[in-house]
């Protein structure tokens with residue numbers, strides 16, 4: 001296939017997905033390896049502190065609140081995997097103020113509604129890993145995972161994943177979610 005990716009994107013029947021999961025794995029795995037090899041960033045390089053200083057498109061931010069914001073995970077477990085972070089550089093949930101707790105909750109609820117609407121996912125994994133021993137990749141800045149789950153591969157995001165390079169995929173997923181995100185009151 002040659003030409004502009006948008007022109008080549010086509011709807012595939014689910015039967016054609018027999019080989020797609022393998023391609024999907026190869027698409028994502030190298031980025032996870034880079035993450036593993038680089039290890040945890042220094043505090044002054046904290047990606048969750050720096051992201052809000054960049055444009056939404058550049059930082060893959062889908063929504064900005066008063067005390068917290070939501071962005072796509074660069075190292076997703078699944079397509080549409082979001083993180084909800086307070087702007088403040090705090091490590092654990094019990095350090096969050098009542099306002100931050102409330103807004104992290106609100107952004108998480110909205111993320112679920114938006115992702116469900118645009119991707120027709122069947123469920124979610126929600127959670128916060130507190131500390132490296134518990135699996136937090138960036139343990140010094142609190143973040144809540146919102147991971148959509150599907151009963152099968154016949155959904156919107158993997159169709160794109162099978163036909164587009166990762167930067168294009170993340171950019172399109174970000175735009176799709178951001179455009180569907182309701183305006184904040």
Ligand SMILES: [Zn+2]
Nearest residue numbers: 046049089141
């Ligand atoms: Zn930080």
